[in-house]
Amino acid sequence: MRLYHPQRIPRSVIPENQEFPMLSLSSQITPEALHYVRNHFPYPYLPAHDWHLNVEGCVRNPLQLSYNDLINMPQVTLPVTLECSGNKRAFYEPKVRGEQWELGAVSHALWTGVRLREILQSTGILSEAQEIIFEGMDSGQRTDMPGTFIYSRSLPIYKAIHPDTLIALFMNGKPLPYKHGYPARLIVPGWYGMASVKWLQRIIVSDRPFQGPYQKIDYIVYPSDPNQSPRPVTVMKVNSVIAQPTDRAVLKKGTHHVFGAAWSGEVPVSKIQINLDDEETWYPATWIDPEERYSWRRWIWEWHASKAGTYLLKSKATDSNGNTQPLHGEWNAKGYENNSIHQIVVYVE
Amino acid sequence: MRLYHPQRIPRSVIPENQEFPMLSLSSQITPEALHYVRNHFPYPYLPAHDWHLNVEGCVRNPLQLSYNDLINMPQVTLPVTLECSGNKRAFYEPKVRGEQWELGAVSHALWTGVRLREILQSTGILSEAQEIIFEGMDSGQRTDMPGTFIYSRSLPIYKAIHPDTLIALFMNGKPLPYKHGYPARLIVPGWYGMASVKWLQRIIVSDRPFQGPYQKIDYIVYPSDPNQSPRPVTVMKVNSVIAQPTDRAVLKKGTHHVFGAAWSGEVPVSKIQINLDDEETWYPATWIDPEERYSWRRWIWEWHASKAGTYLLKSKATDSNGNTQPLHGEWNAKGYENNSIHQIVVYVE
Known part of the structure; x- marks a missing residue:
């Protein structure tokens, strides 16, 4: 019998946002069921049969990769700590709106998958390419404007082609759990978690800066000093x-x-x-x-x-x-x- | 698949203290796995075979009741909200030491068992009786003094013989879960949860006020106004x-x-x-x-x-x-x- 049974700390029900219970930190690697989850929308419906990852836009050879295609490519395993950029928000004074994360919107897991650069090498990137956009399968409404939005984020090309940026298929040696992005998710080591898009369905090589609301409205630091310019959230701070x-x-x-x-x-x-x-x-x-x-x-x-x-x-x-x-x-x-x-x-x- | 899976919020690992996740309140009755747990010590070892509930002290006929004895007595079911007296402690200003309970050290369940008064009627209570003491099977150390202590609490006789005070054997229609006091626990409706002793092993009818530390040191309100006397924690406040x-x-x-x-x-x-x-x-x-x-x-x-x-x-x-x-x-x-x-x-x- 497992007497002491740590569990994630809920911060919201739908979308499901739950912290790792930091007080029960015991192993370096966070078990999948305790790894924090941060969602922007309800969990997506997954296609039962014909999931593909589309790679398109400013590329020489657009690709449609099946799960088997990805599984059959060389796999790399990296230990990566992911942290939500809102971690410790609850401790800011004055208080700030949004999910009141305390200590545990951060966890550590082994992620296994394909180097994104390998995929981009096989499609080729045209010279006008400026950014790579990643689309999840999750979508829903926002509070600040009407419409339905897909969770999408972009990466600059230097980070997308970094050898450690992965299309992950496995977490801690097992296929990605549904809640952590099955069948495939992006892992952007060293960047706050918003970059590591889950439930990937499309990669678009773009010739212009991405304007989606999770790129241009959210995940922007608006400093309290009005002389400082807003800047996007990227690399995790110590x-x-x-x-x-x-x-x-x-x-x-x-x-x-x-x-x-x-x-x-x-x-x-x-x-x-x-x-x-x-x-x-x-x-x-x-x-x-x-x-x-x-x-x-x-x-x-x-x-x-x-x-x-x-x-x-x-x-x-x-x-x-x-x-x-x-x-x-x-x-x-x-x-x-x-x-x-x-x-x-x-x-x- | 149960997509959204609320879980208790951990406040300490050993002893295990976990809140009901109030944000996921949906049914009036709290499922057993979500009902808050508040322990003073590590979980006790239970005797595999020969558990008995002893009723002794200032009684005419001391009793030793087996689980079967209790099961075969008339059973009463009561819906009862239990609340830890430390619930919302985290919101006091200035901050106070101890478990930082926020909103969810309170839950609601159906408790089924034997009226304590029935048991006390069959033992009889001698005229010098002043209080009834309840001993759990859980024990351990305190921070403020050396020694090993059993979790014990007493009730005044009027509350012990109230028809709604139960020796509960069932929670929400099922045998008490281990974490909620199997095989038998006290349920003191209307009083803060510290009174509802879990893992009962002994009931002692006492001719003097009980002096145990969970009666005389903890669960005492020391008002900030020095002109007010300390008083024990009893009935739950609105x-x-x-x-x-x-x-x-x-x-x-x-x-x-x-x-x-x-x-x-x-x-x-x-x-x-x-x-x-x-x-x-x-x-x-x-x-x-x-x-x-x-x-x-x-x-x-x-x-x-x-x-x-x-x-x-x-x-x-x-x-x-x-x-x-x-x-x-x-x-x-x-x-x-x-x-x-x-x-x-x-x-x-």
Whole structure:
């Protein structure tokens, strides 16, 4: 009997948005059933028989790939941490509209599939190509304008042809679960999750910048400083979280293991530090998982809590480019990219 | 395929504490797998064969009841809303230590079992009896003092012999799930959940007030006003919650159904009102479920949101004794009994 049964934390019912329960972080790889899910629309109906991935637009040879075609191409496996760009939105002050993600709109899985560049090499890309557009099978309404919209996003060509950008068919060694994009999804390592389009049905090589609402309205950082220009959400910022203990927990006097995860975008995370009670010293925590591009790393810090009292604990990660977490993430109107230093309060009795 | 699969919200791993996901409230009766669980200790080992419920202390005829003995007694079924006294603790300001329950440490189920008074009638109670103590099979450590403690609570005799106080064997028509107290648990309708001891192993009729830490240290309201005396947590306060929409949700212009639940303690909840943007008017919502002692009632309110903007929504319940929810629950050091009016902010585009 599996007594303790962690489950995802629901944030909305339809579309289904659920967090990974960060307090139950135990393995580096997130089991499929616990991997966060972020949907913009109700789950799509899948064609029972004749699913194809169409590759078209500014290409020399348009292609229609079957599931078997994809399965028979060379497969690559990459461990990738995906994070929703709205992760930690609930902690922005002032509060921001939208899904109130707390800590767990981030997870880590093994993704196996075909390099997108291989497919684009076989179609060829015409010289006027500017972007690659990815269409999912999920569609629905928006609150801000009438009409039905397909979830679609574009990538610049340099990222689309990067050898690590995959059309994934497998998650943690098994065919993609339906909720994670079966039969095929995009995986864009190092970028926030909105780029990794699920339930792929069409790839369009385009000669102009894509104007879809999930490209030009959502996933844009509107800085609070009006002198700064809006910019699209792309690469994940360095971030970390304390998984255990949880905020406001009551602990016994003695030794405790403060435990969590840290990650960055296109470079590995290299340093993790813990701070106690706003003292100047930042203590280095110990990595559990090795340094690896695109992968979160669990860390642990042994804390000898010998005196009763109230303690403020913080975690701060630094990546191999030297980027580090700010005390307060850069507040923006849509609440993206919150990579504030994580803070919790615990009580020792 | 069950596409949308609500799950409990974890608040701690061991002991396992999980909320009902209030945003997925659909039926009045909470399915067993979604009913909130609140444990003080790891789950207990159950004896494989020879479980008995001992009834002893100041009684004429001590009893040892087998599961079959209990099953063969007359069974009563009662719908009962159970609420953890720490529900909504996360919303107290200043923040309070302990499990950060948000909205869902409350659920509603059908409980079937034997009237406790029947058992006490067959043992007889001696005249020196003052309280009835209930021992669970779960035990473990506390943070504030050394030793191993069994989860035990007492009831005053008037509540123990109330015809609605049950030794429950069934939940929603099925044998009690292990996590909800199999083989037998106490159900104390109208009182906060700490009274409804799970995994019962012993009932002790006592000639003095019980001094266990879950009676005399925890589940005591220490008011912020030092002139007020501490008092034990007993009867549930009138309370309500908006289940849908969720806080900070973004809605389309048009008609929306604001939907939730309301409950009280030993009397039914009778009135539910919605307030918009701090206007003076409180609008009556419509009950979905009938008025019933011990039962939460779902309610719905049709909101015509014709103008874009930011809206503050509040729900306020009143019970049949005229008790109503305050704007701010009575803050207390251990964070119990928060029955503040529920407030959410939503955005209409």
